[in-house]
Amino acid sequence: MTQPIRWLQDEIADRMLQKLDIVKIDVKDILIVPDFAGKHLDVLAKRYPNARTFSITETGVSGFHMWRAKAMSNWRSLFTGKTHPLASYASSGRFDIPDNSVDLVFSDLLLQDLADPKLFLQECWRVLREGGLIAFSYLGPDTGKELRSLELSELRLKNLLSPWDMHDMGDALLAERFSDPVMxxxxxxxxxxxxxxxxxxxxxxxxxxxxxxxxxxxxxxxQKLTLEVVYGHAWVIGKHLAKAKDNVAYIDLNQIGRKTRSDSA
Structure with missing residues (x-):
């Protein structure tokens, strides 16, 4: 995204937060990716006033602009959170934060720009704690359908990098061990x-x-443009269990409780 479409990011972030109104979660640490100097910062700060914020900042947003936006929304995040550029994630494929370090990943309109969203989901699984939540939005494959129907080669249109519909994403969440996805x-x-x-x-x-x-x-x-906006969230539950292979879950023997003589008494 770039500055001309900032209003859209704000609008979709607001709708994402409305969908999270019914979600009960204790949030101590949040990862925002991509983070931008928008209205969502103020809403997140009010909803989770004691949370620490990790930011993967959008390309083109200056450090000073982000600092000013966070200072206006929640000064505490200036001293307790960390900020890294989105370009760093794009090149490495990893967030520069430890495993099991956040309770909420909040991602607004990013996935359509990623060549393989499965890698993003895997990285979110890595940094989320047990009981954590991923919440996201992205543009689906019907976005811009009016332009494609014109069949004008001079427009040189291109497809979204990941033209996944909500069913594709729901399947991917389950494949990456997320639980109870809501699309x-x-x-x-x-x-x-x-x-x-x-x-x-x-x-x-x-x-x-x-x-x-x-x-x-x-x-x-x-004179119009259609946007297909896909929303989703899913939980991290049973993170200590091994990943299933061929529809069979493999569990370490140490994870199985042993019944003792006193238990059966």
Whole structure:
């Protein structure tokens, strides 16, 4: 995401937090990925006032901008949390935080930009504690369907890196040992008065390869853009158990309680 689409990140983050209103969880540490200087910081700080925040900051957001936003929302996070750039995660595939270190991973509109979201889920599983929660949103495969229906080669459209629908993601969560996944989806329709505004958003959403200024004929463009927004959350339960293979769960013998003579008395 880039600055022209910041309002969308704020709106989707707000909807994510509304969906978490019914979730009961004791949060001491939060990982926000990607973190941006948006309104979600203030809401998270109010909901979890004593939580420490780990930030994987969005590309293009200055350190000072993030510092100022966090100072305005929760000054405590300036001294107890850690900040790392999203580019570092993109290159290494790992969050620079220890295993079992957070209770909540909050990810707003990132997964559609990842080549393999399964690796992201695996890394979230690594850093989440037993009983922790992953909450996320991303753009689904129907995003920008009006543009694809035009079949204009000069637009040089490109697919999302991971065009997963909510069923694909639900299956992936279960495959990566997350429990009780809850998936939801909605369509948002954006209306535009000028094609230049539409192209600015299409570019910010990374749906085409050309810069907006390179489009030869903008009069054929639609006046609306559909976004498929997928939401989900899932729990980390039974983290000490070995990962199942071929639909069979392998459990270490040391994890099985032994019945003693006194137990049967």
């Amino acid at each position: 939801d989806m909605e369509y948002l329709t954006l209306d535009y008065e000028k094609p230049e505004l539409l192209l600015a958003d299409v570019s910010a959403l990374k749906l085409m390869q050309l810069a907006p200024s390179e489009i030869p004929n903008m009069n054929v463009l639609p």
